[in-house]
Amino acid sequence: MSLEDSDPMPEPAILATRYVLAHAPDFVRYGSKPTREVEADPALLDQLAASLRPWDEVVSYPPNQVFIGNLTPDDLAATERPWYEHRVTDASADGQFGRIVTQAALYGLMKLSDDFDMLTITDSVAEQARHDLPRFEHRLDRIVGVTPDELTSVMADNDGLPLYFDGEVAGFMRRVHEQDASLDPHVLFENLACKATAVLAVADLLNDGEVTPADIDYLLNTGEEAVGDRYQRGGGSLSKAVGEVVGCVNATGSDIKAFCSAPVHALITAGAMVAAGLYRYVLVLGGGSQAKMGMKFRAHLRNEVPVMEDCLAGMAFLVGPDNGDGMRLRLDLTGKHPIGAGSSTQAVYQALVVDPLERAGLQMTDIDRYAVEMHNPEITEPGGSGDVPRTNYRTLAAMAVMRGEIAREDMDDFTASRGMPGFAPTQGHIPAGVPYLGHAHRAMRAGEVDRAMIVAKGSLFLGRMTQLVDGVSFVIEHAAGPQDSE
Amino acid sequence: MDLDDQANVNRLAEESEGEMIVILGQPDPNSTALFAETVTRGDPTWAGPLAGVPLGLPVYHVLEPEIKESMDPELYQEHVGLMELSADVDEIIKWVKYYREGGE
Numbered sequence: 001m002s003l004e005d006s007d008p009m010p011e012p013a014i015l016a017t018r019y020v021l022a023h024a025p026d027f028v029r030y031g032s033k034p035t036r037e038v039e040a041d042p043a044l045l046d047q048l049a050a051s052l053r054p055w056d057e058v059v060s061y062p063p064n065q066v067f068i069g070n071l072t073p074d075d076l077a078a079t080e081r082p083w084y085e086h087r088v089t090d091a092s093a094d095g096q097f098g099r100i101v102t103q104a105a106l107y108g109l110m111k112l113s114d115d116f117d118m119l120t121i122t123d124s125v126a127e128q129a130r131h132d133l134p135r136f137e138h139r140l141d142r143i144v145g146v147t148p149d150e151l152t153s154v155m156a157d158n159d160g161l162p163l164y165f166d167g168e169v170a171g172f173m174r175r176v177h178e179q180d181a182s183l184d185p186h187v188l189f190e191n192l193a194c195k196a197t198a199v200l201a202v203a204d205l206l207n208d209g210e211v212t213p214a215d216i217d218y219l220l221n222t223g224e225e226a227v228g229d230r231y232q233r234g235g236g237s238l239s240k241a242v243g244e245v246v247g248c249v250n251a252t253g254s255d256i257k258a259f260c261s262a263p264v265h266a267l268i269t270a271g272a273m274v275a276a277g278l279y280r281y282v283l284v285l286g287g288g289s290q291a292k293m294g295m296k297f298r299a300h301l302r303n304e305v306p307v308m309e310d311c312l313a314g315m316a317f318l319v320g321p322d323n324g325d326g327m328r329l330r331l332d333l334t335g336k337h338p339i340g341a342g343s344s345t346q347a348v349y350q351a352l353v354v355d356p357l358e359r360a361g362l363q364m365t366d367i368d369r370y371a372v373e374m375h376n377p378e379i380t381e382p383g384g385s386g387d388v389p390r391t392n393y394r395t396l397a398a399m400a401v402m403r404g405e406i407a408r409e410d411m412d413d414f415t416a417s418r419g420m421p422g423f424a425p426t427q428g429h430i431p432a433g434v435p436y437l438g439h440a441h442r443a444m445r446a447g448e449v450d451r452a453m454i455v456a457k458g459s460l461f462l463g464r465m466t467q468l469v470d471g472v473s474f475v476i477e478h479a480a481g482p483q484d485s486e
Numbered sequence: 487m488d489l490d491d492q493a494n495v496n497r498l499a500e501e502s503e504g505e506m507i508v509i510l511g512q513p514d515p516n517s518t519a520l521f522a523e524t525v526t527r528g529d530p531t532w533a534g535p536l537a538g539v540p541l542g543l544p545v546y547h548v549l550e551p552e553i554k555e556s557m558d559p560e561l562y563q564e565h566v567g568l569m570e571l572s573a574d575v576d577e578i579i580k581w582v583k584y585y586r587e588g589g590e
Binding site for chain 2: 037298299302344345346349381383384385386387390391394395397398399401402408411
C-alpha cells in the first residue's frame with residue numbers, strides 16, 4: 001500500500017503480541033555468572049546441573065504459563081508459593097499468545113539462523129529440532145547435523161566453544177576471527193541465541209495472520225546483545241537479520257539500545273512512525289539474553305531452590321493503524337524521565353507516571369492496570385533483590401496516597417487490583433512492562449480493562465558512562481475503551 | 487551487594503579506622519537483611535570481596551527513627567517520604583537491628 005492510500009494521520013495501535021520461551025538447561029553453564037564461577041570452582045558445575053529443571057517442570061511452572069498466556073496474572077496471584085512446588089496440572093507448552101519450545105528446537109533455530117556456518121550440531125539434535133518445531137516453516141532445510149565422529153573432527157580442527165545437550169557434547173561454535181574479542185565464539189553464541197529466539201517470536205506473530213511478512217515496513221530490535229566486530233562492538237543491528245529469516249522482504253530496520261527500557265522506547269517510536277505515516281506496519285522485537293542465564297544460580301543453590309533462570313525469552317509486537325481491535329498507543333500520554341529530573345524514586349515516578357496523566361487531566365486511579373518491571377520474584381528474592389514488581393506497586397500506591405487519590409488503608413487494594421505479580425524471566429529488556437501486553441489485549445477485548453500503563457526503567461549506570469537512570473512509559477486503550485480524555 | 491560496592495565498603499572501613507557507619511536504603515526486608523549481613527558478618531553469597539570478612543560495621547536503615555531525626559525534614563520528605571509510606575518499615579527495621587546487634 002502506498003502512502004497516498006493511507007489515512008493522513010493513522011491512530012497507532014499494538015495489533016498483535018507474541019512471546020516465546022526456549023528451555024535451555026545446557027546453556028545455563030555459559031551464562032556470564034556461571035561461566036566465571038565455574039571457572040573459579042569447577043565443582044559447582046555438578047551442583048548447577050543437579051539443580052536444573054526438566055522440561056515438564058518448566059512447562060508447568062505457573063509464571064511460564066502466565067508468560068505464554070495460559071494463565072492470567074490474577075491466576076498467579078491466587079497461586080500459593082513457592083510456585084515451583086505448585087505446578088499447573090496438564091499444562092500445555094502452547095499458549096494463547098506464546099509457546100515454550102525445547103532446547104533441541106532452540107538449537108535448530110540457531111542453526112537455521114546461522115548465515116556463516118559457525119554452529120555445528122549433531123544429527124540427533126538436528127532431527128529432534130525438526131520434530132520440535134511445529135508451525136514453523138522458515139529455512140527448515142538448514143537444520144542439518146553431523147555424526148558424532150564428524151563433530152569430534154570439527155572440534156579437533158578448530159578453536160571454539162563446545163555446546164552440550166543433556167550434559168554431553170552435542171555441538172560446537174567455531175572461532176571465526178583469531179584476534180577480535182567482539183567476534184569471540186562465546187559472544188557469537190550469545191548473539192545467535194538472541195537472534196534465534198527473536199526469529200521464533202516474530203515468525204509466530206506473523207503466523208497469526210494479522211499481516212504477512214511482506215507487509216512489514218520496519219523492524220525495531222530491542223535485545224541487549226552487542227552485535228558488531230571490534231570496530232563497532234555493540235554498534236550493529238539484529239533487526240534485519242531476524243526479518244531476513246522470516247521473509248520480511250520489504251522491511252529495513254534498526255536496533256534501539258536503552259538497557260531494560262528499550263522495548264518501551266521502541267514501541268513509542270513505532271507508534272510515532274505509524275502516526276506520522278512514515279511506515280504502515282512496524283515490528284518491535286527482542287530475543288533472549290544468554291548472558292543472564294543462571295545469573296542468580298549461587299543464591300538458588302544456597303537456598304536449595306531450583307536454578308530457575310533456565311529459559312531464553314523472545315517477544316514480538318506488531319504496531320500499525322488501529323483496526324478497531326488493537327490497543328491504541330496514546331502518544332499524547334507517554335512519559336519520560338528527563339536528564340534533569342533527579343533520580344529519587346519520587347522524581348522517577350512523578351516523571352514517568354504522574355506527569356503524563358496530569359497533562360491529560362487524568363488521575364492515577366484512571367489507569368486500570370500498571371505494568372512495571374515484571375521480574376519473577378521467585379528468581380530474585382533468594383539473591384536479595386526482593387520482589388521488584390511489588391516494591392514498584394507499593395511505591396505507586398504511596399504516590400496515589402500522597403496525591404490524595406486514595407486513603408492510606410487502600411494501598412493494599414491499589415497494589416492488588418492495579419498491579420500484578422511478576423512472571424517474566426530476569427532477562428533485562430524482557431520484563432520491561434511489555435510481558436503484560438498480551439494479557440492487556442485479552443482483558444481489553446473482554447471489557448475487563450479499559451486503560452493500562454506500561455512503565456519501564458533502565459540502569460544506564462551499568463555501562464559506567466553516567467550515573468543516570470532512565471525510564472519511559474506509555475498508555476494503551478482499547479478502541480471500545482474510555483473516550484473521556486480525548 | 488555488588489562487588490564494587492563491597493570493595494568500596496571494605497576500603498572505607500579500613501581508612502575510617504572505626505569511625506564509619508553504614509546507612510542502607512533498601513526498599514524491602516529481604517534485601518535489607520542481605521546487605522546488613524554483608525557489612526556485619528560478611529558476604530553470605532561468597533561472591534564478593536567481603537566473603538569471609540566480618541567487618542562488624544554499625545549498620546542502620548534510612549527508615550530508622552534515629553537516622554530520620556538527624557536529617558533535614560524537608561530533604562527527608564523529598565527523598566525518603568515515598569519509601570517511608572510504601573515500605574514495610576517494621577520488618578526492615580527488625581532485620582537491620584538483628585544484624586547490628588549481632589542477634590542469633
